[in-house]
Amino acid sequence: QVQLQESGPGLVKPSETLSLTCTVSGYSISSGYYWGWIRQPPGKGLEWIGSIYHSGSTYYNPSLKSRVTISVDTSKNQFSLKLSSVTAADTAVYYCARDWFGEYMDVWGKGTTVTVSS
Amino acid sequence: EIVLTQSPGTLSLSPGERATLSCRASQSVSSSYLAWYQQKPGQAPRLLIYGASSRATGIPDRFSGSGSGTDFTLTISRLEPEDFAVYYCQQYGSSPRITFGQGTRLEIK
Numbered sequence: 001q002v003q004l005q006e007s008g009p010g011l012v013k014p015s016e017t018l019s020l021t022c023t024v025s026g027y028s029i030s031s032g033y034y035w036g037w038i039r040q041p042p043g044k045g046l047e048w049i050g051s052i053y054h055s056g057s058t059y060y061n062p063s064l065k066s067r068v069t070i071s072v073d074t075s076k077n078q079f080s081l082k083l084s085s086v087t088a089a090d091t092a093v094y095y096c097a098r099d100w101f102g103e104y105m106d107v108w109g110k111g112t113t114v115t116v117s118s
Numbered sequence: 119e120i121v122l123t124q125s126p127g128t129l130s131l132s133p134g135e136r137a138t139l140s141c142r143a144s145q146s147v148s149s150s151y152l153a154w155y156q157q158k159p160g161q162a163p164r165l166l167i168y169g170a171s172s173r174a175t176g177i178p179d180r181f182s183g184s185g186s187g188t189d190f191t192l193t194i195s196r197l198e199p200e201d202f203a204v205y206y207c208q209q210y211g212s213s214p215r216i217t218f219g220q221g222t223r224l225e226i227k
Contacts, residue, residue: 036216046155046163046206048216061214095162102210104153106174108162 002027004109018083022096030074034099037081039092051099086116120145120211122219130227137194139222141207146187151210154192158203
């Protein structure tokens, strides 16, 4: 059974870089699929941030592209998100998910709350 | 950019009733690339429907999806108490690659 678990700091200061990691169990990232990040500000809807293939190929949301880096570490079966120059608007629950080539996200992590505040 | 507009914003129904949720796209979407999710408070979204009409693994058959082009529908034939939640549609396109609708809240009347 595939499971995903987000980890990282719950509090980030404005202008700093948000860094999260998603650890995948029950499936080898190297075997395929894209792996994505999605966020949800408090009381709002879902926003796709970006996705990465096991080979390292990435797709980013154009609205965030200038600040986002997604990377993969197949040896640890993890993929990571870095979001630079954060502001209060980046406060959200951040989810990682298995991305079926963009068509849908079929397995999700439970999410981690990140607050941007000094 | 394809924008997905969901309606209504909030739907108030009673258990046992039929729910019809709409997702309208600003441009034509391939049916293969339209999905629906359910999200309960404090939980991650759960995939319900992909390819506009295919149920995900373990999803009860009271959930069905239909539509094509710019108009898609999620139908819940007979509402169970656990079905009251927020529902999102999602499409796969060119840029951005993935977009979500703003959600429909299904609440108990």
